[in-house]
Amino acid sequence: MSRRGWLAGVLIVIVLLGTTALGLLYLRSQRARDQIRAYLETTLSKELEMPVKLGSVGFSLGLGRVEMGQAALLDPETRAPLLEVGRVQVGLRLWPLLWREVRVRSVSVGQPKLFLE
Numbered sequence: 001m002s003r004r005g006w007l008a009g010v011l012i013v014i015v016l017l018g019t020t021a022l023g024l025l026y027l028r029s030q031r032a033r034d035q036i037r038a039y040l041e042t043t044l045s046k047e048l049e050m051p052v053k054l055g056s057v058g059f060s061l062g063l064g065r066v067e068m069g070q071a072a073l074l075d076p077e078t079r080a081p082l083l084e085v086g087r088v089q090v091g092l093r094l095w096p097l098l099w100r101e102v103r104v105r106s107v108s109v110g111q112p113k114l115f116l117e
Contacts, residue, residue, distance in 0.1 A: 033056070033057045033058070036057055037054050037056075037057045037068075040052075040054055040057070040068075041053065041054050048073065049076075050073055050074065050075070050076050050082075051073070051074040051075075051076060051079065052071070052072070052073055052074070053070075053071070053072045053074060054068050054070070054071050055068065055069040055070030055071065056068065056069040056070070057069075064091055064092045064093065064094045064105065065089055065090065065091050065092065066089070066090045066092065067087065067088070067089050067090075068087070068088045068089075068090075069086065069087055069088075070084070070085075070086065070087075071084070071085050071088050072084045072085075080115070081113075081115055082114070082115055083112065083113070083114055083115070084112070084113045084115075085109050085110065085111060085112045085113070086110050086111030086112075087108075087109070087110035087111060088107070088108070088109055088110075089106075089107070089108040089110075090104060090106070090107050090108075091104065091105035091106035091107070091108075092104060092105060093105050
């Protein structure tokens with residue numbers, strides 16, 4: 001391999017590693033978590049046809065897991081909680097994320113509370 005080819009390869013690897021590091025740093029920021037929480041609330045509310053309220057959102061990308069605290073499904077009319085959970089963990093398959101596909105591996109719900117009228 002020529003010296004130019006070798007240098008180009010090293011440069012590409014450095015750029016990829018830098019981009020990945022910046023992306024991971026961004027995901028750890030509060031702004032990213034707030035944006036993702038707002039997106040999830042909007043999407044889930046549309047899909048479930050009822051308001052959804054999420055608490056904190058956290059990531060464990062090495063394990064392919066998204067964690068949410070204090071999630072609630074709300075009554076569309078009164079906005080009173082119908083279902084609350086203390087914690088939701090969603091396990092994701094990592095490889096499909098590269099193609100912007102979300103594939104759920106597992107879902108774990110902790111401390112559920114159901115409110116009946």
